[in-house]
Amino acid sequence: MTSYQTGLLVILSINIVIAYGAYLPIAAGQMNLGIAGFMALGAYASAYVANNAGLPPIVTIFIGAGFAGLLALIVAVPILRTRGIYLALATFALGQIVAAAILNVELVGAAEGYSVLDHFGLATIAPITIATIAVVAYLNRTRFGLNLTAISQDELLANLFGVRTRRLQIAAFTLGAFFAGLGGALHAHYYNYIRPQDFNILLSIYIILFVLLGGTRSVLGPIVGAAIFTFLPEIFRDLDKKFSAFFDQVPDWLGQASAWRFAIFAALIIVFMMLRPQGIMTRGATRAAARWVAWCVRRLGFARSSGARP
Amino acid sequence: MSAVPALKIDNIGKHFGGVKVIDQLSFSVPLGARTALIGPNGAGKTTVFNLVSGVYPLDYGSIALNGADVTHVSQGERIKFGLARSFQNIRLIAHLTALENILLGQQIRAGGLRGLLYPLNVFRRNKWRDEARAALCDVGLEAYGDDMVGDLPYGVQKRIDLVRAELARPKLLLLDEPAAGLNPTETEELQAHLEGLTERGITLVVVEHDMQFINVLCEHVVVLNFGSKIAEGTPEEVRNHGAVREAYLGREEDEEAFSHAS
Incomplete structure (x- = not known):
């Protein structure tokens, strides 16, 4: 693997962890637009503790995630009283507050950014991502996951059947913030340098899009969404060279063809959302994918055993 | 009386x-x-x-x-x-299967945190799913257990709605x-x-x-x-x-x- 490919896989791994941070509240019918704020808290807390307390970073990332979860738990009670667009705005404001606060704290470099000493590579980050996927996949197969879906669809009905709707929403919000903080901490230890502006609203919106595009009802949704958002801009990167015959026709006043990749990317997202508003990985799609994998495995096994015959 | x-x-x-x-x-x-x-x-x-x-x-x-x-x-x-109730306009969770909707009816008996984190769908069998499946069988709906409930005919949805309320053991x-x-x-x-x-x-x-x-x-x-x-x-x-x-x-x-x- 080239270092470029390894780097992409690391970014994908981090994006998946963060995507679950947005996925859990969305599964409970809540939009958290402050994900970047929780990431920032996780990143800075982990970096500071690792730099100063001499704890190994594998421990401090969970301390950072814990801080993000704790903040979520504290603000959940007032913030989750709001609904719909108001909840989105309240969480957006929270994210801005966290970033603005860090911008003023000299202890972690304020606007200049903060150097993180310990480095994580793919070998450390990938297992953490796999563990995160496993935790969410497990939760999806318990009453916790079942009840979150029920709440997101019909809160009153769930409540009448004895589902503790408020508590579960707080739990989903808090656990989501924990994963966002964990992803932020991984980000810090991968890039080894963090700035408050790395954790802006655009990032929060992208992470929400990972989940909405990938699918909100399947544990595979955030993975697929994160993969599309990680790889597609990279695929577009060399498009102007591959299709120079076409891109040479672009008139000069439109500027560099390669600079249009984000516009093309955004247009594709809109098309995707129009064609498949429920997200790419619905539960039906997940089942079909599982059947397909099983079929491939069988085929592979058959091919091997027949190939081994003398 | x-x-x-x-x-x-x-x-x-x-x-x-x-x-x-x-x-x-x-x-x-x-x-x-x-x-x-x-x-x-x-x-x-x-x-x-x-x-x-x-x-x-x-x-x-x-x-x-x-x-x-x-x-x-x-x-x-x-x-x-x-107390349990059904609704005039059937209120099933459309994005869950028939069986999962019925599992929701058991919520009140499932208990606190342990019940919440009990694996429902990890091992092949467990008491909650077995009970829900048996309840579906009783009303002749065993074939619909794994179908998304929103896709099912009205009469079937109506029965699922009733079975779900019954499983709260009201x-x-x-x-x-x-x-x-x-x-x-x-x-x-x-x-x-x-x-x-x-x-x-x-x-x-x-x-x-x-x-x-x-x-x-x-x-x-x-x-x-x-x-x-x-x-x-x-x-x-x-x-x-x-x-x-x-x-x-x-x-x-x-x-x-x-x-x-x-």
Whole structure:
């Protein structure tokens, strides 16, 4: 693997962890637009503790995630009283507050950014991502996951059947913030340098899009969404060279063809959302994918055993 | 008949804006019986269910379940007093399978954090899924267990809605138009099924427009009009009650039309 490919896989791994941070509240019918704020808290807390307390970073990332979860738990009670667009705005404001606060704290470099000493590579980050996927996949197969879906669809009905709707929403919000903080901490230890502006609203919106595009009802949704958002801009990167015959026709006043990749990317997202508003990985799609994998495995096994015959 | 009624509604009232939807209403539901709640459209039948299940708070009055005052108990806690209900417009979770919808009915028995984190779908079998599957089998729906509930036919959804409420193991079950939209065969099956529930000790309150259905099923009828009780008694007594005939038919007397009122 080239270092470029390894780097992409690391970014994908981090994006998946963060995507679950947005996925859990969305599964409970809540939009958290402050994900970047929780990431920032996780990143800075982990970096500071690792730099100063001499704890190994594998421990401090969970301390950072814990801080993000704790903040979520504290603000959940007032913030989750709001609904719909108001909840989105309240969480957006929270994210801005966290970033603005860090911008003023000299202890972690304020606007200049903060150097993180310990480095994580793919070998450390990938297992953490796999563990995160496993935790969410497990939760999806318990009453916790079942009840979150029920709440997101019909809160009153769930409540009448004895589902503790408020508590579960707080739990989903808090656990989501924990994963966002964990992803932020991984980000810090991968890039080894963090700035408050790395954790802006655009990032929060992208992470929400990972989940909405990938699918909100399947544990595979955030993975697929994160993969599309990680790889597609990279695929577009060399498009102007591959299709120079076409891109040479672009008139000069439109500027560099390669600079249009984000516009093309955004247009594709809109098309995707129009064609498949429920997200790419619905539960039906997940089942079909599982059947397909099983079929491939069988085929592979058959091919091997027949190939081994003398 | 037991002295403590399954449900005691004591002089309750509710208004929405300037409209008095329920006005000084009192009645009791005897334990172990099948009671019908009838009345013309807009009489407040579904509102009574919403007040009993705590969806709306009362303006005044009190509600007791099996002798326990639940007037100030929140909607999410009333199920602990043995109350479950179905809905006129079926409220199933469309993005869950039939089986998962039924699993939701068991929620109140599943307990706290351990029940919440118990793996439902990791190992091949567990007691909750087995129980839910058995309940589906009992009503002949085993084939639909893994289908998304939103894709299923109306009659099937209706049965799933009922089974889900039953799996909360309620003492009192409120059914809002359980026979609406069912064909004659399905209606007969429903009747037999509901009689079976009473044999298992569940008290039923049924809101229904199909008088034929009520005549066969219920031994006790409460008639509402404009949010107040206008009559109460056996189906026979209620049928011959002057105020009831007036409420349904105006002043004209027409036995035929009343017995088929829908």
